[in-house]
Amino acid sequence: MKRRICLLLIGIMTMGIVLTGCGNDKDDVETEKKSADEDIVITYAHFQGEGDCQYESIQNAIAAYENDNPGVTIKQEYYPPDPYLLQCDTWAASDELPDICMVNGSMASDYADVGSILDLTSLADEYGITDKIDQSYFKEMSFKDSIYGIPWEDAHYAFIFYNEGIFEECGIESFPKTIDELIEDSRKISDAGYIPMAMGDKALWPADSLAFSAFVNNYVGNEWFEHILDMDGKAAFTDQEFVNALADYQKLATEGVFNEDLSSIDNDQRGALYQNREAAMISAGNWECSSLVGVAPEVAEETQVALWPAPAEGAKATNSVVSSSAWGLALGANIDEDKIPYAMDFIANYICSNDFGKTLTENQGLFTPWHVDYDASKLNIITQREQETSGQPDVTRCLNWDSSLPASVKDVYQRGLQEILTGVKDADTLAQDMQDAYEDVVSMQ
Amino acid sequence: MKKSAIKVKTGRIYLYILPFIIMFAVAYIIPLCVAIGISFTNWRGGKNIKFIGIDNYMKLFQDQGFWISFLNNLKFMVLMLIFQLGFAFLFALFVQSKRVKLKGFHRRAIFLPSVLSSFVVALIWQIVYNKNFGLISAVAEKIGLEDKVPLWLDDPKIVINSLAIVLIWQFVGQYVIILMAGLQNVDQSLMEAAMMDGANTFQSTLHITLPLMKPTLIVCITLCISGCMKLFDTIYALTGGGPGSSSMVTAMYAYNQAFKLKQFGYASAVSIGMIILSLILVLASRKILNRKEEV
Incomplete structure (x- = not known):
């Protein structure tokens, strides 16, 4: 009898765990919907954690954007570099890429080929990005003559x-x-x-x-x-x-x-x-x-x-x-229509900006494909030598x-x-x- | 009356294990069915998917990369069957021996690598094999043999042997435990009788212990074969299948097709091909071993 009761209890507990698991998913969906009603949340996946050379520039850009746009939140989803690539490929395969994600040239063409990211050709024009960045930098971020990623590096x-x-x-x-x-x-x-x-x-x-x-x-x-x-x-x-x-x-x-x-x-x-x-x-x-x-x-x-x-x-x-433009930003194909202007504003005016580039260049010795006014004396000695040689x-x-x-x-x-x-x-x-x-x-x- | 009582019990047991069956179906059966379905498509991720019949399987038959990877699995399998099971048997005999002290310590020491994460194992062996600061290089340098140390993971001719050493070290403990359980079931009176008839330890092990251990050995061989077909993580962390494709195995080949080349349809076909080949190998080994038993 005791054995039967034990087995029954184990069965009920297991069912409970399974049902609780299902219940949590539902709750999550409702919570997300609720927050979406109250606020605009733009998800942004990247691999630039603390210590990364672009970390400071990106965090500054996000802080400035959120300060200028009350009610809009950039929700960051950080992964270390290698897991990020795997995570992004998995998202792209299941057509669940976040609103904004980092892509390199091959990711841009692969994801564009399967329709997981948006064609940004007209948006890049509309937001003046193509005026800031020379056409040659878009080559790696293009697929079949259309732009799918906004380059942010001149590596x-x-x-x-x-x-x-x-x-x-x-x-x-x-x-x-x-x-x-x-x-x-x-x-x-x-x-x-x-x-x-x-x-x-x-x-x-x-x-x-x-x-x-x-x-x-x-x-x-x-x-x-x-x-x-x-x-x-x-x-x-x-x-x-x-x-x-x-x-x-x-x-x-x-x-x-x-x-x-x-x-x-x-x-x-x-x-x-x-x-x-x-x-x-x-x-x-x-x-x-x-x-x-x-x-x-x-x-x-x-x-x-x-x-x-x-x-x-x-x-x-x-x-x-x-x-090389190395890495750029793409918009996931499932981004809500009404979020696109916010995401493009963030990319065009806060990422592709003088402030972003100045921090990146002066502090890390990295360059952007758009013109930036920076203090060349702040570059480290090796970057100066590299610039001299490559220039x-x-x-x-x-x-x-x-x-x-x-x-x-x-x-x-x-x-x-x-x-x-x-x-x-x-x-x-x-x-x-x-x-x-x-x-x-x-x-x- | 008795029959009906058993029926009720069986039904309830099925009810109790239903949650586990559901979980098993969700985690294994459904993904397997999905993979079979995807293997008949050209799916490369995203929304576009097209049924292409058996094209992926036709491609698989002609894919040299897949068959080279499978050949590498077979090489690992031969090395594991001989050395992993061989060492496991010797260790099991050693630990069971009456003359050996600190049996608990030996058992734990042999089993310890089996509980380590494959990435930890890879890290340890990277340090052991490293040409500049590796353990083997350091010892060789002390005895003036630094020029004789091979490039363990960089020489395509020996990389599979180098990896096999790691895998043997990593998993030998599991087989030792299984074989020790088998040894405990061998009737000691038979051994004693053989000893009284003048048989030495080697003869009694060969003619009494081994034949009586056959069912346990069949289990070990089956586990070893299926384990070799699933090889992935340790090799991935140590060489990534390199140099070039010298240590590529089928599971890694399927992974590359899916996550590097984004050919999810073809990668599914590769995975199904792996399952079929594993089943053939396991069934063939059981048939051969059971036939000998019948003889």
Whole structure:
């Protein structure tokens, strides 16, 4: 009898838990409706938590907007960077993206393709955003000639930090001008007991975004890549100049320019190798300038900035550096019609503003795609050197392959880069694999 | 009279377990049915979804990436069956041995890695394997063998073996516990009789303990095979399937198809393919082992 009563109680309790769970959901919905009646709440998903370089600018913008617009609340949904990407993909798949969310170029095109984010072309014009930001910055945030994301960064990457002190110790007087010279100098650095160039490609994107995107542009040039993106049949991954770039990139690994454990260490670990003066060079992004100054000021003092050397013969461009809008803001497709003006006002006048950009540039050394009046003397020393190098007239600005290539080609390409760096594949095989994946995409267009 | 009493009891038991059945259906059966449904579509997320028949399954048959991943699962499976179960059996014998002291400590020490999160395990082994500050490198440096230390996670030729070591360490404790339970059911009088007939420990283990442990071993082999087909988290945290795709396994391949390439329809087909292959392997292993028993 006792056993029966116990079983019955367990059953009732379990049913209770199940029903309570259902009941809570209903209550939540009612609470949300209630608050929506009283206030306008705009949900905003991002990964810029405390300590992130954009945290201060964003929080200032939200505070200013809420102060100027009583009754409108920006409800933040913060996730750390990697979980954010997964969360966003899950939202996009189930068509439940928040009102405003951060997207990069590939997310913008993927989400636009499945209708999870709004076409912002006319809204960007209406709110004057296209007047503030040069057309070129919208390229990564566009899909089929329509704008789906408002870019808020002018990021430079795939340039090289090199330690001038280590170079002098190794008898290297100036930064190498060609790939062959780079290999030659790397031997001297290696003989002196240093890692010539630290690379941490565990996440697959660093070997691409932080190095190869600019490295390859010196071999193929912007025009070739434009043809690839336009899918007009005038360029192929099996073209000799591209195969040569892959072969030379592989040569850097086989000749010991990179650390041997590049596929198992992450980007932060490679940064630590440079900050600890164990590595003489890293290929970096401009968001790393302020962290280098903050974490390793002595190493920062010795650091100079250079651009990837070109091949000795057949270069289609020189001094390439990636110039990317990197991240932007998109509106989820399910945003209420009446919330759109509030969301666009926030983006156009509080994010794309001088105040936002000034804080970001002066405090973090990061730049925005719209004009900002800032005090250049407040920039840290590494950002100043990077600006000086990337601002030279002979510099070729190029796109980031990570945010430009179709997802299926990118997957083959990024895994393939790691495969050629670890000797699993050769350049010809990877070029053919990429071309096969690319032709599949072209055939579906 | 007795028959009717049992009927009433069974009915009530079903009623009592109904909430759990509902939860099981919500958590497993319904998602599985949904995945089967999605596998016949081209769904890439969002609102657009189109029925495409068996196209995804046709693609799966020809997808080299999937079959290379499956081959990696099989490599792990062979290593696990030999070494994980082998070590587990030896540990179980060791812990059960009358000569061993501090049995409780040994049991807990062997089982400890099984209760650790896979990401903690990955972190520990990253430190062990690290070329610059890793435990193995540090020991090798002390004895002047630093040049002999391989690139555990960066050499495509040995990465599966390196990962298998981690997985064996992580899960061996579970099999030790199962095998210890099996060993406790082996009649000690048979062992004593064999000893009196002049058999040594090795002979009595081989000819008495192992045959009597067969049902337990079949359970372990089944669990090991299904476990190897589900491999994901530890490998994801240690290598992400790399270098390149050298340590890619089917679960990770399905994950990449879904969350990197946004091909949710195809990813569902990959997952269903995984389930079918797992079932075939488990059923085949049981059939082979049971056939031997019949002989």
